[in-house]
Amino acid sequence: MSTYSIKDLEQLSGIKAHTLRIWEQRYSLLNPKRTDTNIRYYDDEDLKLILNVALLNDNGFKISKIASMRMEEIREEVVKLTDRSLTHDDQIHALTISMIEMDEERFDKVLSGNIQKLGFEQTMLNIIYPFMSKIGVLWQTGAINPAQEHFISNLVRQKLIVAIDKQTSQEGGKKFLLFLPEGELHEISILFASYLIKSKGHRVIYLGQSTPNDDLLAVYKIHEPEYLVTIITTSPASEYVQDYINALSERFSKSKIIVSGYQVIGQDIKLPSNVFQMNYIRDIKQFLEEIVLIPQEK
Incomplete structure (x- = not known):
């Protein structure tokens, strides 16, 4: 009790x-x-x-x-x-x-x-x-x-x-690689991001909780996604978040990286040019609305 x-x-x-x-x-x-x-x-x-x-x-x-x-x-x-x-x-x-x-x-x-x-x-x-x-x-x-x-x-x-299983990707949708940093277990926000992204017709490669860096890189090389999305709630610790974001930016320099979470929002983080901060989950909705699905040639 x-x-x-x-x-x-x-x-x-x-x-x-x-x-x-x-x-x-x-x-x-x-x-x-x-x-x-x-x-x-x-x-x-x-x-x-x-x-x-x-x-x-x-x-x-x-x-x-x-x-x-x-x-x-x-x-x-x-x-x-x-x-x-x-x-x-x-x-x-x-x-x-x-x-x-x-x-x-x-x-x-x-x-x-x-x-x-x-x-x-x-x-x-x-x-x-x-x-x-x-x-x-x-x-x-x-x-x-x-x-x-x-x-x-x-x-x-x-x-x-x-709800995610009911959504389907569309031809011309972008690829999004969703993951949580190693040691991060708070999954609700990244799952909802997955739902929003799929509901707009885009393709999601979902790795989920506590993704080792080597595994993330291996999947990235296979799929070459245009976007990466991660949410940092407790891990890495606040003093290591800047280094972690810098490493993501360098390792995945050809992609746009979306970051959010308690360890990012309101912190004194300097974002590299290919990294974008989302303060609220509603922000990703607006971000997605600006991405136009490109019809694929048959």
């Missing part, structure tokens, strides 16, 4: 710690425990409760009313609300609850419902990406555990692979 500070609850729910303390005192909404050294902490049940309470409160339920409801009633209202609500924040909140509860069925229902209403691309851009950014920060600060992060990442990964 995970333990949380009141600051963790604030980050996950969006409710200020001061407000949580008032609710705790006035309505006995939470039941904090104490360590042997008398430090207050909260458990998974407290977190699940406050996430549900936050969602109901954001949608007009008075806290006095929520405090009088049984847990089963609160959960039923949350399910009904997320089934009919189209606001992105509500859907992100519902996914967060599903993650904390490790509820695959509920997560899949929320995600599938949004895909049906908004389409796959808009669901990724407006719901999944903000959600993944949120849990990425929480994972790094220890507010959620690695098992929860892996649980969600694998479910999203499954959806992406199915």
